[in-house]
Amino acid sequence: MQIYLPIAEISVNIFLILGLGGGVGFLSGLFGVGGGFLITPLLIFYGIPPAVSVATAANQIVASSVSGVFAHWKRGNVDLKMGLVLLAGGIVGSTVGVWVFAWLRSLGQIDLVISLCYVIFLGIIGGMMLFEATRAIFRTRRRGGQIRRSKKHQHSFIHGLPLKMRFYRSGLYISALLPLAVGFFVGMLTALMGVGGGFVMVPAMIYLLGMPTGVVIGTSLFQIIFVTANVTFLQSVQTQTVDVALAILLLIGGVIGAQFGAQFGSRLKAEHLRALLGLLVLSVCLKLLFDLVITPSDLYSVMPGDL
Amino acid sequence: MPVPSAIRAAFLIALALPFLTIGAGPKKASADPLVVDLSNHLVAITTGFTGTNVLLFGAVEEEGDVVVTVRGPDQDMVVRKKERKVGIWVNSESARYKNVPAYYASASNRPMDIIASPEVLLDYRIGLQNQRFIGESKLSDDDQKVYREALVRNMQGAGLFGERPAKISFLSNQLFRTDIHFPANTPTGTYTINVYLIRDGRVASVKTTPLVVSKTGISAEVYEFAHRYSALYGIIAVIIAVVAGWVASVVFRKR
Numbered sequence: 296m297q298i299y300l301p302i303a304e305i306s307v308n309i310f311l312i313l314g315l316g317g318g319v320g321f322l323s324g325l326f327g328v329g330g331g332f333l334i335t336p337l338l339i340f341y342g343i344p345p346a347v348s349v350a351t352a353a354n355q356i357v358a359s360s361v362s363g364v365f366a367h368w369k370r371g372n373v374d375l376k377m378g379l380v381l382l383a384g385g386i387v388g389s390t391v392g393v394w395v396f397a398w399l400r401s402l403g404q405i406d407l408v409i410s411l412c413y414v415i416f417l418g419i420i421g422g423m424m425l426f427e428a429t430r431a432i433f434r435t436r437r438r439g440g441q442i443r444r445s446k447k448h449q450h451s452f453i454h455g456l457p458l459k460m461r462f463y464r465s466g467l468y469i470s471a472l473l474p475l476a477v478g479f480f481v482g483m484l485t486a487l488m489g490v491g492g493g494f495v496m497v498p499a500m501i502y503l504l505g506m507p508t509g510v511v512i513g514t515s516l517f518q519i520i521f522v523t524a525n526v527t528f529l530q531s532v533q534t535q536t537v538d539v540a541l542a543i544l545l546l547i548g549g550v551i552g553a554q555f556g557a558q559f560g561s562r563l564k565a566e567h568l569r570a571l572l573g574l575l576v577l578s579v580c581l582k583l584l585f586d587l588v589i590t591p592s593d594l595y596s597v598m599p600g601d602l
Numbered sequence: 603m604p605v606p607s608a609i610r611a612a613f614l615i616a617l618a619l620p621f622l623t624i625g626a627g628p629k630k631a632s633a634d635p636l637v638v639d640l641s642n643h644l645v646a647i648t649t650g651f652t653g654t655n656v657l658l659f660g661a662v663e664e665e666g667d668v669v670v671t672v673r674g675p676d677q678d679m680v681v682r683k684k685e686r687k688v689g690i691w692v693n694s695e696s697a698r699y700k701n702v703p704a705y706y707a708s709a710s711n712r713p714m715d716i717i718a719s720p721e722v723l724l725d726y727r728i729g730l731q732n733q734r735f736i737g738e739s740k741l742s743d744d745d746q747k748v749y750r751e752a753l754v755r756n757m758q759g760a761g762l763f764g765e766r767p768a769k770i771s772f773l774s775n776q777l778f779r780t781d782i783h784f785p786a787n788t789p790t791g792t793y794t795i796n797v798y799l800i801r802d803g804r805v806a807s808v809k810t811t812p813l814v815v816s817k818t819g820i821s822a823e824v825y826e827f828a829h830r831y832s833a834l835y836g837i838i839a840v841i842i843a844v845v846a847g848w849v850a851s852v853v854f855r856k857r
Contacts, residue, residue: 296650297650297651297652297786298649298650299647299648299649299650299651299786299821300821301817301820301821301822301824301825301828302824302825302828304787304825305786305787306650306651306652306786354839354840354843355843357840357843357844357847358842358843358844358846358847358850359847360847361843361844361846361847361848361851362846362847362848362850362851362854363847363851365848365851366851403680403682403693403696404692404693407690407692407693411690520844524840524843524844527836527839527840527843528833528836528837528839528840529836530836531828531832531833531835531836531839532832532833532836535828535829535832535835537828537835537836537839539824539828539835539838539839539842540821540824542839542842542843543842543846546843546846550846550850550854554854587690587691588689588690588691590686590691591684591691593752593755593756593759594683594684594691594752595681595682595683595684595748595749595752595753595755595756596681596682596684596693596756597679597680597681597682597752597753597756597757597760598679598680598682599677599678599679599680
């Protein structure tokens with residue numbers, strides 16, 4: 296059954312989009328990730344204009360983060376103060392990002408920048424995940440598991456920064472500039488790539504800010520809700536590329552898929568899950584890289600000029 | 603439900619018959635040499651739109667060749683050339699064109715070059731090769747040609763420019779019909795359909811009829827709303843997502 300998307304202005308197969316949302320939802324439930332970094336490239340592969348894919352994915356992530364944050368909130372796993380500081384950076388970053396997005400679009404370079412951002416980030420994250428997971432698999436096999444000491448109290452230039460703030464929930468006393476910068480950077484990624492940015496923010500919170508792992512997911516989800524909402528709003532105003540119909544279809548598929556994914560995921564070992572996710576991320580990265588490198592069938596492309 | 607086009611054609615031609623009998627009568631001077639109409643003057647893009655055909659039918663008073671051109675609304679187009687930089691294909695030079703029809707198709711009952719000389723076709727701007735796009739760039743003439751070809755090739759690839767003239771079939775010496783295809787990605791706007799009656803290589807009569815392509819139904823309203831009240835649209839999009847996420851967490855928590 297075909298449905299005509301009002302903003303993307305193309306007609307798509309309704310079951311394929313539902314299935315795509317469901318598949319990514321399944322994976323996000325399975326691996327405990329947002330899935331924005333998969334949904335945007337897949338929409339682009341399907342033929343949805345990249346600009347619409349990015350803006351609509353941001354809208355869909357609002358929903359998946361809201362549904363995820365409640366459980367963390369109840370368990371007290373959200374560091375509200377840290378979340379608000381990250382958010383302040385995120386709002387500025389995403390606003391700048393939407394502006395950069397519109398500027399790149401007028402130059403005709405937005406598709407390239409989206410692809411390049413994906414190749415770089417998916418390559419780094421996927422490679423690291425796969426490397427770390429295979430090492431963990433080998434270590435448990437050899438039974439020589441040694442736990443490394445946390446480096447929480449190592450001192451570096453980071454602790455010399457001004458504007459220090461106390462974050463009680465995380466047990467940290469660090470410069471506010473640090474979470475502001477992390478939030479800003481992730482906000483830019485949300486606007487440019489249509490991702491929640493959890494895959495960048497979570498490692499940054501653990502290794503850069505030194506936050507305890509327990510509050511990291513809840514706090515990042517809290518921040519992501521507002522940053523993606525900001526991106527949805529700004530893209531609607533500035534580029535009119537948010538397709539509500541597409542977002543709703545993805546949502547329905549995603550919510551259902553996530554439930555099955557979560558059930559299925561509990562049967563697999565954590566390091567096996569991470570290795571699988573790493574492989575998946577790397578294959579999306581390679582596909583995007585391949586498309587950038589092979590000679591295109593037509594060297595010339597045509598776009599309406601009023602964009 | 604789409605009525606089979608053959609039946610529809612027969613019906614419409616039956617409607618057109620009275621005009622023909624008048625045309626065949628003794629008062630030839632007052633008769634119209636060319637009568638044309640469409641099965642539909644409005645192509646409605648609804649939520650389920652996957653492309654459609656519009657039947658163009660008509661009658662000529664005396665035998666002659668018929669050529670039909672369909673031209674969509676003018677728009678600006680940018681053609682970009684990709685270049686390899688550090689191993690990656692990057693958009694580099696570009697050319698901007700004005701007056702590019704968003705859609706162009708033609709049809710004729712015989713090959714165009716037999717019907718009329720290239721000069722006549724150029725005078726009347728018939729056929730893709732005779733469309734003039736006004737370029738806004740400082741490219742050399744050679745480059746200009748390559749970019750123009752790329753523009754036409756891409757539009758053909760998107761199904762918006764007809765690859766070659768479609769066939770007009772004569773059902774008798776006087777009655778003719780042709781189907782005009784509009785693909786799923788047909789741009790909206792007012793289209794101009796010109797029908798030329800050509801005899802002995804000269805245009806004997808021209809009829810112009812408009813055709814409107816517009817979005818209707820929910821998708822049209824969503825589009826309108828997104829562009830007119832974009833801030834409110836953004837807020838609603840966020841609210842929908844928040845509510846959906848909340849409902850999902852409530853529904854699935856109880857399991």
